[in-house]
Amino acid sequence: MPASLWPSWAEMLRFLPEIILTVAGTLIMMLEPVLGSRSRRGLGQFALAGLSAALAAAVVADGSPGPAFSNMLVVDGFATFFRVLVLAVGILTVCSSYPYLNREGASSGEYWALLLFSITGQCVMASANELIMVFIGIEISSISSYVLAGYLRDDKRANEAALKYFLLGSFATAFLLYGIALVYGAAKSTNLAVVRAAVEKGEAPLLLVGIAAALMFVGFAFKVSGAPFQMWAPDVYQGAPAPVSAFLSAGPKAAAFAVFLRVFMTAFQGVSDRWAPVVWISALLSMSIGNFAALRQSNLKRMLAYSSIAHAGYVLVAMAARSQSGSAAVMFYLAAYALMNMGAFAVVAHVAGKGERYVEIQDLAGLAQRQPLTAAALAVFLLSLIGVPLTGGFFGKFYIFKAALESRLIWLAVLGLLNSAVAAYYYLRILVVMYMEEPGEVTNGLGPLPLGLKAALAMPVVGLLVLGIFPSGLLDYAVKSAKFW
């Protein structure tokens, strides 16, 4: 027990992003009733400011790495990377949600507050060093996400999405929790470093550790929508409001991968021979199910959902490599993936129109002629999702398969590359519809692009091109921080 109950300033600094987010979220809740209806609109900007401040704080906190709060958290490069990533996802979500909520007439302070809370949870996940923090972080993130998915409470699809997400999510969390309980029993602690030491020294009963790893794998694989625990994702992404789907497919997923990676590369490092084959199979299943199911989708959101399952599969390929370059590839790919997926969903949010009536692929017909810049942005996202050079997606795939080959996962790399060849087909269909068909009713009636969406498109485009042309900076950082002690 520490001599003083009051944490040091350095510890506070390391925790500053979360503090800022919490304060901002609470302030929004408190300000809303006070403000007039006019200034209530400014709450979105306030959330944006909070996120930006937290982003700055996360970068500052990187300057003083180390553990905080009795080893509950640890701020290292890995944590900073994912904190910055989820905060950036948050900023993009705010940008695309703002016009969306105005269009639906559903703008309210609670939305922003929940969004900020959810991101707080993800920041905690990114820096958690103790299973209790992992659990609480996941729960904060999830509970807010459940509500966000069903935020449009008069929309039947959104209700259903929220219910499915909630019931199945809680179900999976129970597995995760059971796994944690067994870890506690086996290793006598829930601190990742202690667990790792116990597992590697063989102090923990192997069978118990194996079962615990399996149960936690179920929980994490569910959160990252990896097969065979992916079924919820298409339904939820399709039913939830488009900006929320974008958020769910990027933020919670990235944070879940962060803890997934950290827990399995530290606590269960000692039994990695056991879990690696399972990750291998899960990666292959996710890629195949995602890509082949996406082939025949006509609903844009559902197609993107299946594609996100496939992309989770690619990331699992890198995880199966169990190496530093594999972990770095996970980080790089998730960053690129978050950008391209957020961007693609932002276009969907724009085209869908009030009440999300137009979410079929065919509704994009002739977009290139009516709004060439929007179409060009979507083209960049799709090319990046395909993995065409000069976009971030290309390098993401390149590093993943490079890491896989280095770890001698030759068949997985071959099957993964074949999968990404298949995937090109369904992304291409969107490009064809957009560029080679005459504008239809939907694209003709399309209003101008609101400012928020402009930002939500421009930032990922720039980001992806930078990652595609100058990937070094981010990759160096990822390689440097993909070490766990």
Add this chain to the structure above:
Amino acid sequence: MAAASVASALLAVTRKNPVHSMLWVLTLFLHVAGIFLLLGAEFLAAVQVIVYAGAILIFYIFVVMLLDLPDEEARPRFGKHWPLAAAVGLCFAALAWLVRAGTGVAPAATRLAAEGPPRGGLSAIGMALFGPFALPFEMASLLLLAAIVGAVVLARRRAAGP
């Protein structure tokens, strides 16, 4: 008491009427609270009774009553996949034996030490909560805040919206 817990759990998942299920779950929770007491976790036993049995279940029953559906009972209570589900349940029961086997090989785990002082007292938990576990404690409050906000957002009537 363990047998009673299992029996009430079994009844809870097999009763037709949701309200009856609730009552069996209540029984279960009380039994679990008893087991907590046996394991020296007085504080948790109290919390179990107050929070689970008291607050959460009342909440459930309240909602069930609110949404009372007379025709719900007439339907078959199991889905058509129930043989599969039963098999799956059995597999998990098998897991139970695995866990036993797993602990069985652990050298120190065969028997509970009788002489150990009970550590689940109020003061110990209090010291831990505000000592090393201060951060999770604070984050838990955020979790509850998020839950409250979420529940309000979803349950409030449309007219209250802007």
Add this chain to the structure above:
Amino acid sequence: MQHLWLIPVLPLLGFLLNGLFGRRLAKGAVTAIALGSVLLSFAWVVKTLVGLGALETAYIERYFTWFQSGDLRVGADLSVDRLTAVMLLVVTGVGSLIHIYAVGYMTHEGGYYRFFAYLNLFMFFMLVLVLGANFLLLFVGWEGVGLCSYLLIGFYFLKKSATDAGKKAFIVNRIGDFGFSLAMLLIVITFGSLDFGAVFPAAASKPESTLTLIGLLLLLGACGKSAQAPLYVWLPDAMEGPTPVSALIHAATMVTAGVYMVARSSAIYLHAHAAQEMVAYIGLGTAVFAATIGLAQNDIKKVFAYSTVSQLGYMFLGLGAGAFSAGIFHLVTHAFFKALLFLGAGSVIHALEGEQDLRHMGGLRTRIPVTFWTLACAWVAIAGIPPFAGFHSKDAILLAAHHHAPWMYWVGVLTAAMTAFYVSRAMFLAFFGEPRGHHHPHESPPVMTAPLAVLALLSLAGGFLDVPKFLEPLFPLSEGAHDFALVAISVVAGLAGIGLAALFYVVKPGLADAVANALGGLYTLVYNKYFVDELYDAAVVRPVETGSREALWKGVDAGLIDGAANGVASIARATGGLLRLIQSGNIRSYATWVVFGSILVLVAIGLVGGGAR
């Protein structure tokens, strides 16, 4: 500094200007930007090459580190050696001519600025492909040209066949790219670098099995891009695009990227005999196969398309036989005469207002004389008549083939005869005899005929550019002596092909049909391109499409009926049915899957893995 970066960046600027502002610019301005950027780029190539002088070794310019991970550093480096110099001149030179021609050809088409923007973008990627000093930059160009090709094929977006052709090109190329990317990753693992300068010198010290695997995978990539068997199916369909596109991308430049890449990787192939042998077999096989299909096509562009496939096969034969310089030599001369053939065909089509069927042409010799005489130059060049361009390069390849394996020479000669035959057939049908059809042909404007004339000159005299000699520092000349008999045989074969065509289509016009009838089934087989497209369709495309459609979209009843009718589809339906079973929308069945999956995971990690320690 020679500022090599200017060479690709100039067309990129053209693309950006026309792509962003083209809609608001006057047509003249669009033309000036598009043409100007390419001509300037050509001028810069010439200036650079003059400035660099002899170029005995590669000249490299390093701009910045593109990325670095561990020991692997990949830079944005451009390099010029003699091989690059040849490619640069061909790409920018022929490219400029085709751009000029396109100004005339596209005047009356919609989307003028868009067309030129894509064309400039293509030039950018092609130049990156050629100039890149490592495999990754090569790959960037490689993917980029594929993308542009797809955009340009689908340019007539109202034609469904054009869109389909674009898709087909893209998908087939993805298969090739799969091979290329895997090869690239293997190179990284094996050599720890992607720089040409680091990989090739080290090739000798690596195990042959690895090199063979790399070589075969690179070959898969090359087969996709250069339309070699079995991935050639996209190229004939790609002729749906505008004719200048066919000439630039699908005859002169992009499709030769595979040849360039294999030649560039010669160090790997020289140490991987099985892979190199495979190159020769695929090249020869494709040459013969495509030539026979070309014999019976009636669409003038299809004839030239299969001819392109066949000539690319020749180049691969040369590469596979170890005569890399001969392959590149043929690449150069082929760029001249094939671009000319396509542009001439475009001029014919232009004159006949869109008519492409040879059976509806005829007697055009006097109506469009300039087109005829320039096309005639390409004709003698491709037929291998000395001393014109095709003769020299084809001869070099055939001699190398003879040195490698005499039977390959004889098959090659047979192909040469067929080549002469089908080109002559097209010429005779289009320009000789009585006019068929009721068009009023008109000669093309000078902006189109001038490039034809320049290319005609190159087709006639291009053979005297001694490319193999120029490339000697890179590829030592094979020692095969200039055997006069072998040369004579191939020339005679070419003449025989022309003579036979003259007999069939000029002297005794009825004979061709009689022969076709006599051959019956064989003719149908060839006429229908051996039904390869149908085979692919039935074996790959249809099962996948019907399978997933039935499974995912229709109810069980409709699926059952179709499944009973089609055995293959029912298998696909079963897999799709599994997906429907998983994705039923029912929460409890999802939960069941979660539990099911977790039991599997538990068994896998908790129990089975137990033996590992």
Add this chain to the structure above:
Amino acid sequence: MTGVPLSWYLILSALLFALGVAGFLFRRNIITVFMSIELMLNAVNLSFVAFSYQLKQVNGHIFTFFVMVVAAAEAAVGLAIILTVFKNRETLNVDEVNSLKN
């Protein structure tokens, strides 16, 4: 009771967890399904407390405490979601909430 082996508690916990899982799979009423999750969480709590007792630590108790907090939060949000579903669809049968599929 002091002589009761730890494994007995763990078996009880696993059995309760399995019953929770079975309940989730068996039941059609959304609220009962949701309650099954609470059952599972309670089973996990039992494990935590049993381990904690054996290890003479307080950590397991703390964890259990947080699980209870989470259970309460989930109950609030979950029941709110169920309410909105019920308002829109007039049903509490999980099998009827399946419009999003394939």
